[in-house]
Structure formats: structure tokens, C-alpha cells
Amino acid sequence: MTVATIPAPAFAIETFRLDNGLRVVLAPDPGAPVVGVAVVYDVGMRSEPEGRTGFAHLFEHMMFQGSHNVGKAEHMRHVQSAGGTFNGSTHIDYTDYFNLLPANGLELALFLEADRMRGPAITAENLENQVSVVKEEIRVNVLNRPYGGFPWLKLPPVMFDTFPNAHDGYGSFDDLEAATVEEAQAFFDAYYPASNAVLSVAGDFEPAAARALVEKHFGDVAARPAPVLPSFAEPDLDEERRESYVDERATLPAVAMAWRTPDPVTELTGFLPYVVLGELLTDGDASRLVERLVHRDRTATAVAAHATFMAEPFASRGPTALLIQAFLPPTGDADTVMAGVGEELARVADGLDEAELGRVKARVAAQLLRGDDSVMGRSRRLATAEVFHGDARYATRFATLLGEVTAESVARAAATLTPNRRAVIEVVPGGNQ
């Protein structure tokens, strides 16, 4: 059997900081005549105010509604007229805005991002329009489909007690409809200073020229102090928590389990074995749980494990979890699945051989590299590495760090996933029975 050596991506990374506190990452790569431009703000769903669930995401929409020199819908028009694409996304711990353009659009993208970093143009009319759009987004992604929000929206309220960790980050319609222009301005003032952001540029450009353009467009964005990140800490569970709900559109029972992990940032070394463990358990037909539950016992029809709620182990803070989710055959039983998971975790805790570990690491490395195939993906990953790990260069080191994870540490991680620390959410199918 061949086990490939794990390569590291080879592109230069330059970082600097402007006087207003904006951190900048440049990763030149002339491979294709395109550039990725990402701005990551260090604010996510965890920071939205009580009574305003979904506000971080709604605010992300408002950042596309115009700014000082850019009218409504003009951001999109400018990027698209340069042949580019754009989007934004709101996560538990961050919000990012990203653009991919032919290389001659670099200055345009920098101008547009700088303009809205000075402040979006928030009007009551635009806010009302985007509340409607967000409600349709939630209907598409959560309310009108089977298993909507499972498990990423359904498990945190079981596992956590405090509002930042437990609430629905997509938001309730009542909270969204109650949002005001003043609240949006206050949210911008608190969380969107340059000093709370990272700008990242990857692709085909000259670093010196790009640096000059960054200084030209972002240099006069006002300096404002960054917010102090509060602690979101909560105690670990000491006894199992388990809930269930009926999903009228679901046809199969499903169950998700989660256990708290070490902090992905402050306890990175302790956290990495959980990332490897997730892959070992469910990546491909050779993985422990797919082989056991899907193919041997036939107690599950699909199973997946991942570290952190949105499966982004290197763009998350604590408290967070390792999740295992399974879809069951129509007559399946969640307790049987959980017992099988427990037995397999105990087997891993007893030790694993280096050949299996080597294969899993090769697969993890290939998946990380695939994220670097596009300069847009690369710019986003560099920016989140700078935000969460204080150095964009971490983005190129995760494969190596995961390669250093030992069999013993993975076994120890598996041993911590005991029933008494577990949060469980079950989906009871109500659909077309």
C-alpha cells in the first residue's frame, strides 16, 4: 500500500499592520490571473445582543446595501462589471466578506471593502427589504426542508446554557423584524473598526504595488479601538443532556451527539487530536464508524463526525465540540447507534496503529490543500488564521501540525467522549409516515 508523504503549500505570505490597526495579509501567487480579496471581522453570532437573534447575519446583509461612495446594489454591480464574484458569510465566531476577480480588479475590490469599512449606508427601507430576504433564506435553508438546522442550530441549546453559545444564530422572525437602524449602527460602531478586522489578498499581484494600494484605500479609515472579546466560557457537562424534536418533513430518525473539546485556539495542541479523530471515525468507507454502523451493523444509513459546530476547526473559538451525527434507517433506534459509537470510541481509546493514522493524515492534508486550490478560499483561510491564531502563516501549517498528532493523543481524545459528558439531540421523523 502506498502512503503519500504530506506536502505543504508553497506560496509566500507577507503581513503588516496599518496605523488604524487593520491587519493585512498578502499572498502573491501568479498561477492564474485572478485575485481573492477577503475581509474578516472578528465578530460572529456569539456576539449578537440578547433579543436580537440573527442580528450578526442580518448586519452582514446590510453591508451590501451601500456605503459612503457606493449606492444600493452597486457593490455587486462594480464587482460583477469587473468580471468578479462576491459574497459574505456569518459564522459563530466571525463574519467574512470576499471577492474573486480577474487580476485587474484588485484596486476596485480594495476600494469597495475600504468604503464599507468606513460605514454602510443603513436606511429603514433597506433594512426592511433585507429582513424579508433573510426570512426567505431561513425558509429555504431551515423551515421548508427536512433536517433544517440539524445539528448546527439544534444542538447548541442542548449543550449550552448562556445566550451567546445556546441561541439560534439564524434568528427568530420576531427578533429579525424588531431590528432597527439604530441597532445596526451601534453594532457597526462596536464590532466593525479596522482594528477588529483582517484584510487578506491572494493571487496574481505584485506585493509592493498591492501594499501601496492597501495603504491608499484603507490608510484613512478612522482608527477606533477594537472591542474586548468577552469570555464565552461555560462549565463542561457532568451528566448527559438529551432532547428530541419532531421534524414534520423528516422521514428517517436522526441523532447527533456532541462532547466539549479543548479550546481550538488557546489549547490548540490538545484540540488537534479531535480533528484527526473526527476523520478517523467517519471519512470514507475505511473509517471506523462508517464501517461499523453503516456496513456491518446497518444501524445507520449515513454518519459524519467533525470538530466544531460549522466544521471549521481552524476558524473557531471555544467553547466548542466534537459532533457525531447519524441518519438511521426508518425503524432505527438512536440508543443502538449510540451504543455502537461508544464501543468504537472505546476501541480507539485502546490504541490505533500508525498505518491507519498515516492514511487519515494524508486525507486530512489533501482536504486542506483542496481549500487552497482557489485563491478565494486561500484568502479566506489566511485571514481567519490571522484572526484566530494571530498569524496567517498558520493556514499553511495546519497539515504539518496535524501530521504531528500521535496515536496516543488520538486515543486519549477518544477516551474523553464518555456518555456523562454528552449532549444529544434526536430527530423524530413526522414526515409522510
Place this chain on the structure above:
Amino acid sequence: MSTAVPALSPEVPLALPTPVERALPNGLSVTLVRRPGVPLAEVRLSIPAAHADLAVADLLAAALFSGTESSTMTQIAQRLQGVGGSLGAGADPDRIAASGNCLASGLGELLDVLGELLTAADYPEGPLGVERSRMIDGLSVAEQQPEFQVSRALDARLWGEHPYGHQQPTAAEVAAVEREAVRALHASRLHPTGARLIIVGDIDPDATWAAIEKSLSSWNGVGEPRHMEPLPQPAPGPIVLADRPGSVQSAIRVAYPAVARTHADNAAQHLANLIYGGYFTSRLVMNLRESKGYGYSPRSRVDHSPAGSVQLTSVDVATEVTAPALAEVVAELRGMAENPPDEAELDLARRYALGSVKLATATQAGIANYTSALASCGLPLSWLAEHSERLRAVTPTDIKRVAAERMSPEGAVTVILGDGSHVTAPLSEIAEIEVL
């Protein structure tokens, strides 16, 4: 204070890689593209399968990795995993396709696995049974998804008895598939004649060719060449309403025939589609999303398949605005000929289209996917450069003509999936309805 939006620097020319085209003596066409970047390789294999039984082909694709005469499913999976690889397979009315990727240094191993699967997949009864059950369970979930439900209704309404009219098997059809049927389909149809292998990545074409010769030369057999007949002309008629009780949104789909990539009007059609609903700055998105707030992602696209092309508007809206949203879709469609774009509106779409080609071919996966999609219509990657030149030549007059000839609500087939108890009455006031 107002600051001018910076002008673009001079346009960067499209830089397409030059593929290496070869063929094995057994008939397999091979396209190799060296595209350094990340040290990975993307692999796409497409085998023609027109008129294969859909349920059998789907189960074959799902169980292709379940074991061979000499390897178990686990051994196959471990070999792929060891080179950071994954392979998957799927079937549609035209082909059975496998695709995947791996660390470039492990490409030889992945090709060895692929060769073993193609020549010796055994579909053992136990694992095959697991895949059959998983497909049935998966279909029960898919059948609750509005996108799946409305696509099934639209395909049937558009194409009737043509194979494109039934693209997803039913659970009962899957349940009836026996191992011998899968093995027989493999024996009769999984042959290199007419098949195409595409590999894109940080590869050395000569070494890759040698690895392909080693791994895939023994793949052989006599296939039964069959051809897919062209799509029939869709027959416009009443709006088809597929009832989905309790649905909080309605899925509106409006489809009408389009010309193929090789048609003289294709470039104009491409730009007309963008202007109407093919990108964010389009009329449809600005109206339905940014002005009215009816939907999250209204859109229009042109689908090019081997049997024909179709233009499709997709809008998912809150139940209570179903009728007004449909009226807006119809108005925007009609507006393409009645209120055709001026030079500025056209040029914006043109610049987006030209840039999109550059973006889509900037990654290994993008080149692999584009090469594969074009090859299925008999076109090389270099067609993108020719198409880009044709995009530059399109005039507003061309758009108006193409819109008038084809983008008319009268020639369209409309299917709406929604809560019939709420949407039937309002829709009946604006159009003739046929309830499924």
C-alpha cells in the same frame, strides 16, 4: 465628499492551459492538463450510458466501490485514503461518471484502484444490499426536499417519455434491482470505447500517461454503442401546480428551449440570460430580491446537456406572494424583448461573462469540471477562448432578437410546487392551472 470608483487596470488576457490529448488502444480518450498550484490531482471519468436502466445505473454507481474479485470494500477505501484520495460515482441519463481527487504523488495508486474497479468490480451481495437500502432511505429524504420534488415534476412535464423526463428512480424501482442486473449493466456498458478520462493538476503529463497505460490498458470489452435522441420540443400549456401541503414557500420554475453551445446565437443567449436573471445585477434579482424582498436567490440559467439545451428560471418565494412573484417573473421575461438592454446594460453582463471564464478556469477543480462539461457536448477547452471572442461581438440588437425569438412566457413550461390550499386560488386569477 465623494470619491471616484477606481478604474480597472488593463484587462488580463484569458490564459487557458493547453491539454495533452491521447487515446489508449482500447478506445479510452485521455485529456491531461498540467496546472501547478496545490500538489493535487483532479480525476474525471465519463462513460456513455444512454438508455441504461436508471435505477440499475444508480445502484451500480453507488456500489462500484463495494469490492472486486480480489479486494474488499475496506481495502479499496484504505488504498484511496492512503494517498489522500477519494472517489465517487454517479449516473445520469447520458453517462456513468466517476470523479475524485488525491495528492498528486499518489495519482498512480488512485489510477490502479480505478483500473481494478473497472475491470473487476464484483458488487458482492452484502455490500450491494447496504447500498440499495441507503439509496432507498436517501430517496425518502430527497422526496421531501422542494428542489427534488419540483425538478421531478418539471422534468416529467418538459420531456415526457424521453429519458430526460425521468431522471430520478423511485424507491420501488431501486428495491427491484438485483445483483445480476448490476453485473450485467457493468458487463455491457462499462467500456473504454467512447469514454473519456480527464486529469488536471500538479502532474507531469508523460509520467501520468505512463501510469494510465499501466493501470487502464487492460480495461476492455465490447460495448453496445447507443445514442440519446434529441430532446423533444416542450409543449406549453397550463401552469402545473404540484401540491406540497404545509409548504412555507413556493418553488416557481419556468423553462423554455434554448440553443446549443455550438449555435450561432449561443453567445447572445448567454448574455441575454445574464441580463434577465443569470447574475446578481440582473433584472430578476434586482426586482424580486433587492426591491420586493420576495426571495433569497431568484435566478435563471441555461443548461446544456448532450440531448439539448434549456433555459430555466428558479424562484423560491414565501407562499403568500406566489402569484405576484410569478407575475413579476413573466413581466421580466417579456421585458427582455419589449424593453431590451442598452449598450451599458449589455456591456456589464459581457464583462461579467468574460471574467467568469477566467475565474472558472483558475483552479484545478474548475478546469477539470469545465473540460468535462464541454467534452460531453463534443467541445475542447479552447472553445472557451472562441466563445469569449463571440461574447465581445454581441450587440443590443442581437439580444433583442434572441429574446423575442425564444424568451417568451407563451413558449414556456411553468411548474409550481407549493401549498395548494393557499396558492391555487390566487394563481387561478392570473393563469390557467392544472393541479397534479
